[in-house]
Amino acid sequence: MPTISELGARYRSGEATPTRVVETYFQRIETLDPQVRAYVTLTRESALARAEAAEKRLKAGNPRGPLDGVPLAIKDVICTKGVRTTCSSKILENFVPPYDATVMMRLSAAGAVMLGKTNMDEFAMGSSTENSAFFPTRNPWDLARVPGGSSGGSAAAVAAGLAAGALGSDTGGSIRQPAAFCGTVGVKPTYGRVSRYGLVAFASSLDQIGPFAADVRGAALLLQAIAGHDPLDSTSTDVPVPDYTAALGGGIQGLRVGIPSEYFTEGMDPEVEKAVSTAIEVLKSLGAKTEKVSLPTTNYALAAYYLIAPAEASSNLARYDGVKYGYRAPGGKDLIQMYGRTRAEGFGPEVKRRIMLGTYALSAGYYEAYYGKAQRVRTLVRRDFQQAFERVDVLACPTAPNVAFKLGEKEDPLQMYLCDVFTIPVNLAGLPGLSLPCGFTQSGLPIGLQLIGKPFDESTLLSAAYAFEQATPWHARAPALQ
Amino acid sequence: MAQAKITQAEVEHVARLARLDLSEPEKERMRSQLDAILTYIDKLRQLNTEGVEATPHAIPMVNVMREDEVRPCLPAGEMLANAPEREGDFFRVPKIIEE
Numbered sequence: 001m002p003t004i005s006e007l008g009a010r011y012r013s014g015e016a017t018p019t020r021v022v023e024t025y026f027q028r029i030e031t032l033d034p035q036v037r038a039y040v041t042l043t044r045e046s047a048l049a050r051a052e053a054a055e056k057r058l059k060a061g062n063p064r065g066p067l068d069g070v071p072l073a074i075k076d077v078i079c080t081k082g083v084r085t086t087c088s089s090k091i092l093e094n095f096v097p098p099y100d101a102t103v104m105m106r107l108s109a110a111g112a113v114m115l116g117k118t119n120m121d122e123f124a125m126g127s128s129t130e131n132s133a134f135f136p137t138r139n140p141w142d143l144a145r146v147p148g149g150s151s152g153g154s155a156a157a158v159a160a161g162l163a164a165g166a167l168g169s170d171t172g173g174s175i176r177q178p179a180a181f182c183g184t185v186g187v188k189p190t191y192g193r194v195s196r197y198g199l200v201a202f203a204s205s206l207d208q209i210g211p212f213a214a215d216v217r218g219a220a221l222l223l224q225a226i227a228g229h230d231p232l233d234s235t236s237t238d239v240p241v242p243d244y245t246a247a248l249g250g251g252i253q254g255l256r257v258g259i260p261s262e263y264f265t266e267g268m269d270p271e272v273e274k275a276v277s278t279a280i281e282v283l284k285s286l287g288a289k290t291e292k293v294s295l296p297t298t299n300y301a302l303a304a305y306y307l308i309a310p311a312e313a314s315s316n317l318a319r320y321d322g323v324k325y326g327y328r329a330p331g332g333k334d335l336i337q338m339y340g341r342t343r344a345e346g347f348g349p350e351v352k353r354r355i356m357l358g359t360y361a362l363s364a365g366y367y368e369a370y371y372g373k374a375q376r377v378r379t380l381v382r383r384d385f386q387q388a389f390e391r392v393d394v395l396a397c398p399t400a401p402n403v404a405f406k407l408g409e410k411e412d413p414l415q416m417y418l419c420d421v422f423t424i425p426v427n428l429a430g431l432p433g434l435s436l437p438c439g440f441t442q443s444g445l446p447i448g449l450q451l452i453g454k455p456f457d458e459s460t461l462l463s464a465a466y467a468f469e470q471a472t473p474w475h476a477r478a479p480a481l482q
Numbered sequence: 483m484a485q486a487k488i489t490q491a492e493v494e495h496v497a498r499l500a501r502l503d504l505s506e507p508e509k510e511r512m513r514s515q516l517d518a519i520l521t522y523i524d525k526l527r528q529l530n531t532e533g534v535e536a537t538p539h540a541i542p543m544v545n546v547m548r549e550d551e552v553r554p555c556l557p558a559g560e561m562l563a564n565a566p567e568r569e570g571d572f573f574r575v576p577k578i579i580e581e
Contacts (some may be wrong), residue, residue, distance in 0.1 A: 098560040192541050205539050234546035235539070303523045314500060321501070323573050325564030338576050340503035352502055356512055357519060359500040360488065373526050375536035380529070382537055414518055430540025455541060 001028075001161035001478075004218035008066045011058050018051035018058070018069030018113065025071045025115055029162050032481050037137050038147075038157040040076050041084050042116040047071065050113045057111065066221050068111030073163035075154045076117040077124055078209065079198035080104055083114075087200050088132035089122045091320050091327045091346030101198020102233065103167060103209050103226045110225045115163055118153030122348045123317065124174055124202045126150050127419040128410065131350045136407055139181060140479040141445055145404040148178030148419075151212070155182040158212045160481055165222050166212040171203050172305055173400070173423025175210045176435035180399035180448020183437045183477065185219045185465065186212045188423075190456045191430035192237035194223075195230030203312035204235070206305075206427040215475050216436065216466040220244035223458060239456050247459040248466040253287035255464060258392035262298035263422050268401035275439030275447040276398045279468065283396060286467050293392060295384040300377050301425040306417060307361045307374035308428070313351075314358030320346060353413060382429045389454050394464055398422055399435040399448030426452055434461045437474035446474075487520035488513060 002010065010016035026044055033039055054069030063069075074080065077087050079097035081104070086092045100108070107114070121131035129137040129152025137152045139145040140160035147156040151168030155178035158166050168175040170188035179186025187210045194209045201207060211222030224245065229238040259280060264273060284290055322328030322342035329345045332338025347355070361370040388395060400419055410416045426433040431452055438449035449468070453461040469475050493513045497504045504512060558571050567574040 095564055098556050098563065190541070191539075192543075231548075235541075235543060237541065297529070300526055300529050303526050306519060306523060318501075322566055323575055326566070328566035332576050335576050335578050336501070337503075339501040343501050344503040344505075347502070352504070352508075353512065353515060353519075355500050355502065356493070356496055357516060360492070360496045360516070363496060363499060370523070372536060373531060375538060376531035376534040377526055377529060378537040378540070379534050380531070382540060412518075413515055414522055417519075428537075428540065 001164065001214070003215045004070055004164050004213055004221050005066065007070055007164055011069055012063065018054040019048065021069070022047050022051040022071050022113055022115070025162065029115070032160055033162060035138060035143055035481065036140055036156050036160050036162065037135055038073065038118050038153040038160065038162055039116040040086060040088060040119050040134055040153070043083055043114055047113050047115050054111050054113065064109070064111035067107065067225055069113060071113045071115050071164050072107065073116060073118045073154055073157040073166040074104070074114050075120055075151050075166070075168045077120060077169050077200045078103060078167060079200065080114065080117065083117065085117065085200070087123050088120045088134055089347065089351070090133045093327065095325050097198070099198065102195035102230045104198065106226050112225070118151070118157055118166065120153055121150035122351050123200070123313070124150040124169055124171055125313070125350050125354055127173070127177055127416050128405070129153060130407060131348060133348050139404045140481055141183065142404065145406050145445070146181065148181030148404060150174040152178045154212050155179055155184055155186065158182070158184045158214060159479060161478065165218050167209055167222070167226070168212055169199055169207055169209050170427065171206045171309060172427050173420040175212065176399050176423050176433055176448065176450060177420060179212055179435040181404040181446065183446030183474070184212050184214060185216050185434070185436045185475070186210065187219050187223055187458065187461070188426065188433045189223060189227065189458055190432045192235055193432070193456065193458065194226050195233040195236045197230055197232040201316040203309040204316060205312060206309060216462055216469050217245060217248060220248060220462045237456070242459050244459060244462055247463040250463055251287065252283065252464050252467045255288040255394065256392040257283055257288045257290045258293035258388050258395045259290055260293050260295045260298070260388070260395055260397055262295050263397035265401065268398065269403060271441045272398050272401065272403060272447050276449055279438035279449045280396055282468060282471055283464070286471055288464070291392065293388040293395065295388060295425065297377065297380040297384050298425055301381050301428055302417065302421050304374040304377040304381065305424045305428060306357065307370050308378065310354040310358030311361045311371050312358070314355045314362065317351070317355055350413065378428050381425050385429045385431060393454070393460055395452040397450050397452070399450040403441055403445040403447060422450060431455060432458045432461055434465050436465045436469060438468070438472070439474060440477070487517045487524070
């Protein structure tokens, strides 16, 4: 399938039209999505109407920009006016938002066409999309395996050519890890770079919306459209948004790349280690200067995260009470009983686990020992990165210690949490991170290279990723789905 | 055997705080899973954080203020459209006050 920039070029030359392209995507979805199951809701009618509008603009020689008429998939954690937004949870199964998230307003203004909403781990809690209350999504490269998570539906949709690009959200790796598992590019922007208005909150100090695309340029174009300050999100930052595509193609001569030794641990998949080491050699051959750096708190970041994120989640998810929207359990004889039953029936096991863990960590007598301690560790994680970035421009490491695993393979919650060991520190420090394909295992599963940048320096990440992509063949491979 | 990090009674207490009516089998499963997670989290104790300030937000932030003025908001009908139960322009809930 064409990339986002290829689509734009074909639209402008008249070689392709948005309505035909959108129709083609729906045909592919009809044929292939019963196997992949990336989507929970399709929005065919509104997509075709938007495609027609884009087509008129293009014909009149007046397109809105590089995303006009480009078909996208949106993770079902992002509010879409009039379109059911479920978070893949029973408790929000029938929730229809009365407003659009800021990112949706911006994509609409850019002319993009939403094809549908994608499956995810319930409330973005998970690393495999198996925690969806509806059904698991499959990895397009091997249908017996998971696509990663929590944005597994968005990653799988892009990998399978069921959308030209997608949006996901990343709280501890939920864009980068599925991007790695599915062989796509995924970007978690700096905290505050993209508005969270209309993003259903999981852990508010960590959540960020970001793009998936088949190539780096596509991810840059999507980020361009959604980045920037928003008065409706007081944590969005008023830092100018640079021209992300302008930075592509400039090369990486002299770029200082740090290799964090703690990210090459025992127990990681040897094929991942080999591919990432080879990728670092490629960066060197392109003119980058690599040096070893140390991030000594890495080993503690996961533990701190599993106090901070559940603590914030337990508070954010208190709003699901069966009163204002969402599911309500029948038969509660008073308010307290109705709350307890509604939440017990409406939430799945992982969400309950995290609410319990977070409530425990915040409860009287444990607050300082758990939550307070975790916030201090978070400071140390941040300092590690700050010190490393005094010497280097970006860090390069694996996105995940493993490749896509089989459905049902990780039943122990803690084993699932460990999938995110290399992505979580980036969220704790609020930094931008990017995953892009850097090779395949013998059995044909994609491997992800993670690049980590300084705050608000997505440009450097994108330009390094672009240089790597131009020098390697990995992004051109597509899964053989029929 | 090492002492449990979290007891059944604590699980029940926390579930009450979180408004989650867990079933009996759920409670025991939850206890053992939380126990394993808390045991893992215990590694934080190895780290000396004395004198280290807490980080609630990774990117430095200040309070954002604006004038307290009336602005347009969504109509009541749209806000109520998702209510599981409503009566007129109100959300309907089970009885709160004893008669």
